[in-house]
Amino acid sequence: MMGVIEGTIVWSNIIVLLALGLTMTYITTAVPNFAQASFAVVGSYIALTLLRFIGLDPYLSIPLTFIIGGLIGISTYYIALKPLIKRKASIEMLMIATLAWDLILFGIIGAYSEILGSLTKRTETLFVFTNLDFEVYGLPGRLIVSTMLVLLTIIGLYLLLYKTKFGIALRASMENPSLAEAMGINVENTRLFSWFISGSLACMAGSILPYLQEIVPQTGYFLIVSIFAASIVGGLYHIAGALIGGYIIGVSESLFTYLLSMFFGPGVLVYGKVISLIIMIIAILIIPRGVTGSILWRRLEKWLNL
Amino acid sequence: MIKVEKLNAGYGKLQILFDVDVEVSSGKITTIVGPNGSGKSTFLKSLFGLTDIYSGNITYDNKDITYIPPHEKTKMGISYLPQTNNVFTNLSVIENLKIAGYILKKNELEERMNFALKVFPELKDILNKKAGALSGGQRQMLAMATALVRKTKLLILDEPTAQLSPKLAEVIFDKIVELRDDYNITPLLVEQNAKRALEISDVGYMFVSGKVAYGGSAKSLLEHEKFQSYFLGIVDDESQIGDNYDGSY
Numbered sequence: 001m002m003g004v005i006e007g008t009i010v011w012s013n014i015i016v017l018l019a020l021g022l023t024m025t026y027i028t029t030a031v032p033n034f035a036q037a038s039f040a041v042v043g044s045y046i047a048l049t050l051l052r053f054i055g056l057d058p059y060l061s062i063p064l065t066f067i068i069g070g071l072i073g074i075s076t077y078y079i080a081l082k083p084l085i086k087r088k089a090s091i092e093m094l095m096i097a098t099l100a101w102d103l104i105l106f107g108i109i110g111a112y113s114e115i116l117g118s119l120t121k122r123t124e125t126l127f128v129f130t131n132l133d134f135e136v137y138g139l140p141g142r143l144i145v146s147t148m149l150v151l152l153t154i155i156g157l158y159l160l161l162y163k164t165k166f167g168i169a170l171r172a173s174m175e176n177p178s179l180a181e182a183m184g185i186n187v188e189n190t191r192l193f194s195w196f197i198s199g200s201l202a203c204m205a206g207s208i209l210p211y212l213q214e215i216v217p218q219t220g221y222f223l224i225v226s227i228f229a230a231s232i233v234g235g236l237y238h239i240a241g242a243l244i245g246g247y248i249i250g251v252s253e254s255l256f257t258y259l260l261s262m263f264f265g266p267g268v269l270v271y272g273k274v275i276s277l278i279i280m281i282i283a284i285l286i287i288p289r290g291v292t293g294s295i296l297w298r299r300l301e302k303w304l305n306l
Numbered sequence: 307m308i309k310v311e312k313l314n315a316g317y318g319k320l321q322i323l324f325d326v327d328v329e330v331s332s333g334k335i336t337t338i339v340g341p342n343g344s345g346k347s348t349f350l351k352s353l354f355g356l357t358d359i360y361s362g363n364i365t366y367d368n369k370d371i372t373y374i375p376p377h378e379k380t381k382m383g384i385s386y387l388p389q390t391n392n393v394f395t396n397l398s399v400i401e402n403l404k405i406a407g408y409i410l411k412k413n414e415l416e417e418r419m420n421f422a423l424k425v426f427p428e429l430k431d432i433l434n435k436k437a438g439a440l441s442g443g444q445r446q447m448l449a450m451a452t453a454l455v456r457k458t459k460l461l462i463l464d465e466p467t468a469q470l471s472p473k474l475a476e477v478i479f480d481k482i483v484e485l486r487d488d489y490n491i492t493p494l495l496v497e498q499n500a501k502r503a504l505e506i507s508d509v510g511y512m513f514v515s516g517k518v519a520y521g522g523s524a525k526s527l528l529e530h531e532k533f534q535s536y537f538l539g540i541v542d543d544e545s546q547i548g549d550n551y552d553g554s555y
Contacts, residue, residue: 165408168401168404168405169405171396171397172397172405174396175395175397179391179392179394180405181376182380182386183405183406183408183452183456184377184408184409185405302439
């Protein structure tokens with residue numbers, strides 16, 4: 001049971017990091033990014049590459065995956081979205097553009113895994129880092145590192161968004177871009193920044209993921225369901241929504257599936273994503289704008305003067 | 307200060323304004339009144355560059371600003387406060403003031419914020435309150451205060467007293483007068499509360515069906531038979547009002 005709880009926390013932490021990025025880019029650019037999960041798989045492969053070629057521990061490669069991830073995020077915005085936004089493309093068009101971008105990334109990841117395999121003489125189309133993990137007082141490294149990453153990300157985002165001039169400008173641009181522009185804020189810069197952070201967090205999460213599960217080039221297709229469910233359940237219009245939704249989906253997916261497997265056998269584990277989808281559908285029906293868009297949340301915010 | 311000549315503007319193919327001539331002089335309160343759909347708000351948006359301008363000229367301190375984008379106009383000292391969404395509701399009062407002076411240097415920002423709070427001392431006690439939690443009057447004052455942080459010379463206000471109680475509306479009208487008298491800011495406003503707005507104004511215009519139906523001193527507009535008739539709802543033929551305006555006052 002301890003193993004299940006530990007796995008649940010790590011999985012939830014990863015979903016939170018991924019959902020945070022999705023929500024940020026949705027708020028700033030109004031684009032639901034279908035390539036978000038592929039960013040994570042790119043992160044996994046960056047960590048693998050550094051491990052294979054220079055023997056760098058995947059945990060130590062996190063700063064580098066963070067930066068490369070950020071650059072991938074910016075590239076996505078510049079190559080796939082900005083030209084369309086300039087032509088006043090509809091949100092559906094932009095959404096399809098991210099889908100196309102996801103397919104391109106999938107193709108690149110697939111080809112890269114083959115090339116890497118031919119160079120390392122190993123099977124790189126499927127890999128894990130579980131055998132590389134460390135333990136501190138019986139606690140696995142993935143639990144400690146993923147929790148630390150979530151905490152650092154939340155503290156970092158809080159300090160940035162609430163204590164710096166740029167952060168306030170970012171929040172202003174998220175709420176009302178045209179008014180922000182009238183105040184002299186370069187809204188374009190705030191969008192770029194969101195895409196950088198989105199890519200960074202996703203790749204960072206991706207470098208932890210192989211400590212929890214096997215990675216294959218198609219991993220993104222399984223991940224994306226949980227990421228979207230987390231952002232939608234938490235509320236796509238509030239950064240805190242990603243945090244709340246991430247834990248709701250992460251915990252529900254792991255624990256419910258585990259409980260169901262106790263009754264119906266391990267075959268149920270394959271259908272874990274159904275739990276996320278059911279929760280997402282229920283949330284859309286009851287609270288269409290997610291937890292952070294609910295009346296209760298607004299009352300809580302008012303009460304806390306947030 | 308600002309002179310509009312033969313302005314034709316609208317949204318895409320939908321023309322709202324037809325050959326509009328308006329002049330706003332420095333140090334005077336100018337109010338535009340008129341029925342719903344007469345193009346008053348579109349006119350203000352056109353001044354700030356938020357509509358499609360088909361023809362005509364807008365000059366500000368003798369500079370042609372007809373096609374200058376909004377953020378450039380902000381730098382020139384023109385502030386536009388729309389009727390709604392004029393503050394960031396998710397930001398606190400102090401954050402709204404800070405962001406209003408985004409382009410200013412730290413020292414200058416402090417100075418401008420202190421100035422804005424001197425004009426609107428009511429905001430001092432609620433600096434950490436979220437703008438979304440403010441009353442209508444407080445929100446309007448915050449919107450006007452943000453304009454002051456931006457070193458505004460011409461303050462364009464779209465229905466600043468809309469949805470406010472008569473008492474709060476009076477506070478806002480007093481502030482508008484104070485801005486003109488004590489801080490050398492030129493207010494240009496559109497108001498549904500036509501009578502009270504014209505009472506505090508120096509110059510008044512009446513728009514009907516996208517055209518200027520009357521322009522002159524606010525007092526003369528208030529006393530104008532057609533204005534009185536119209537706002538009492540007696541006039542049923544809008545063209546009668548337009549007959550009196552020759553484009554000057």
